[in-house]
Amino acid sequence: MRLKVPLTGTVLDYDILGAKYDGIGVVGDPNDPVKPVEINLGYISWGLVTIDLVNDLAEIEVSPAENINVLKAGGDPLNPADWTSRVSTPTERQGFLDNAKSLVESHTVDELYIMSKSKRLVKSAEVVEKYKKNPPNVAAREQLLAQLENK
């Protein structure tokens, strides 16, 4: 499942040639890395698909957690020993995705920045122009990601 989440951090450059191969092109500042705002999307993992430097959005591929932590019957939620893990069910996994989708799409971009206490993405007009004139080849990234998943 794909979601679009606001970005924070600092963009240093846009690699035109790199964007043809990695589908992203953005070069971030290692001291202030480019990343989606930190909001708890629940029991999911995600991988970056591409970045929209005009609207400051990250498109991420979200996957439900395969294993989840559950509280033992009668257990104390504050006691780690009263927790165990198990494989999540298909119904639960769909619920995780629905929850993440709802969390993102039921809030405006401004609200997500406030909720996560994140600053807006820092970028230069020059970098944005490079991006607009040379959009990333997302298809190339999707193809290579699919090949990595099959290994």
Next chain:
Amino acid sequence: MSVFINGVDKQSVDVNAVQVKQNLSAANSTVNKGVYDATLLETVDGDLAVGNIKTGVTIFGKAGTVTPGTLAEDVEGDTPSAVVMNGASASGKEGIWNIGNAEVTLVTKTLNFNATSLAFATAFANVKEVAATDDITLQLYMGGLLMQTSAELPSPPTLNFVLRDFKALAGAQECKLTALSVVAASKIKFHGAEENSQQAVAIAVGSVKLV
């Protein structure tokens, strides 16, 4: 096809002979002596197109527009990075990394990439123990960009937790694995080398350069 005039085969003879009509074929490059109807070569073979010819090459007036991609080995960074635990550690058996309410770098690798390279990073964590209440996730960064975030680590943990991705990188760039938690006093206990033969946490990076 033969053409006989007064009993003599006159096919394709220049003087006082009959020129036989010929046809070009896309199946081969043969051009028989003869006469041809006016045509365009690209109608004979549709593959004669600028989109099938590389840039800088012109074939029968068709200037190519294709920029070929070439890959060559760039850097090879297959040596796992060393990890020093920051918490109490029983020598060789296990190591503890205190996370706390923070994001901490577990392992990092900085390499000097050709401009431009396609780098591939694989990070793994040999987690022995993590508390369900610590809500710890792992993150993979490449070149100042967050590429992957794991789900909350399960307790008991999955052995050899792996994150991998690829990114175009140029010059000196860092790839790293971090752990994030919003729970004070959160920590991860890793397997030590004496318990199994693997590194507790490692990141391996390699790349090919785009020529």
